[in-house]
Amino acid sequence: MTGPLPAAPAAHVERVLCVLAHPDDVDFGSAGTVATWTAAGTEVTYCIVTDGDAGGFDETPRDRMGPLRQAEQRAAAKEVGVEDVRFLGYPDGRLELTLDLRRDISRVIRQVRPQRVLTSSPERFWERIGASHPDHMTVGESTLRAVYPDARNPFAFPELLAEGLEAWTVPEVWLGASPRADHVVDVTDVVDRKFAALRSHVTQVSHQPEGQLEEFVGDWMRQTAQRFGLPEGRMAEAFHVVHTA
Numbered sequence: 001m002t003g004p005l006p007a008a009p010a011a012h013v014e015r016v017l018c019v020l021a022h023p024d025d026v027d028f029g030s031a032g033t034v035a036t037w038t039a040a041g042t043e044v045t046y047c048i049v050t051d052g053d054a055g056g057f058d059e060t061p062r063d064r065m066g067p068l069r070q071a072e073q074r075a076a077a078k079e080v081g082v083e084d085v086r087f088l089g090y091p092d093g094r095l096e097l098t099l100d101l102r103r104d105i106s107r108v109i110r111q112v113r114p115q116r117v118l119t120s121s122p123e124r125f126w127e128r129i130g131a132s133h134p135d136h137m138t139v140g141e142s143t144l145r146a147v148y149p150d151a152r153n154p155f156a157f158p159e160l161l162a163e164g165l166e167a168w169t170v171p172e173v174w175l176g177a178s179p180r181a182d183h184v185v186d187v188t189d190v191v192d193r194k195f196a197a198l199r200s201h202v203t204q205v206s207h208q209p210e211g212q213l214e215e216f217v218g219d220w221m222r223q224t225a226q227r228f229g230l231p232e233g234r235m236a237e238a239f240h241v242v243h244t245a
């Protein structure tokens with residue numbers, strides 16, 4: 001086991017695809033990192049597997065929750081410079097590791113042709129059980145299976161070739177909420193954009209008193225920064241970076 005790595009900035013890439021289970025997942029764990037990428041000119045696409053129709057705390061009728069949460073995710077994306085948001089429409093809370101899901105993620109990978117994919121860790125984070133929602137782990141594992149081998153193998157899911165989608169090799173995957181995070185991104189300078197993105201998820205966060213979300217998420221990012229040896233008061237997001245070329 002190696003110690004924490006220095007916070008060497010990752011190489012600039014043209015396109016990043018973020019694949020997450022629910023609206024707001026990308027914002028809690030990674031919106032600061034996304035903001036640093038879009039600020040540097042990287043085009044970022046979100047692929048959200050469910051509409052989050054099992055989330056929320058209010059009396060919103062369940063059939064209205066999906067469309068509401070899609071709109072919230074689009075607004076949150078805009079706060080960090082992301083315009084391209086795609087939803088796969090799977091039911092929230094009932095994701096399974098299926099070939100259909102692998103194919104649907106492979107399709108988006110071949111459409112977007114990203115040099116980097118960000119997704120959830122397929123490994124359970126024993127220290128923070130809330131990070132390891134079964135949908136998160138299922139999306140992480142499905143996305144890794146789509147990255148290798150499905151998206152790059154022209155003979156996997158031949159229907160995708162028939163749709164005109166050529167095979168594509170993703171060289172790098174970033175896993176959020178990983179028990180083996182080895183790469184840290186200092187997001188202190190863009191943290192207001194991350195908080196604005198989080199605040200866009202009104203159905204999820206409006207029950208919290210003013211400032212509590214910022215305090216809670218801020219503390220968590222300060223602890224991450226400290227764990228990776230960044231200076232006092234900095235805030236960071238951490239990932240397990242996997243080379244997949």
Ligand SMILES: [Zn+2]
Pocket residue numbers: 021022025133136
């Ligand atoms: Zn989630």
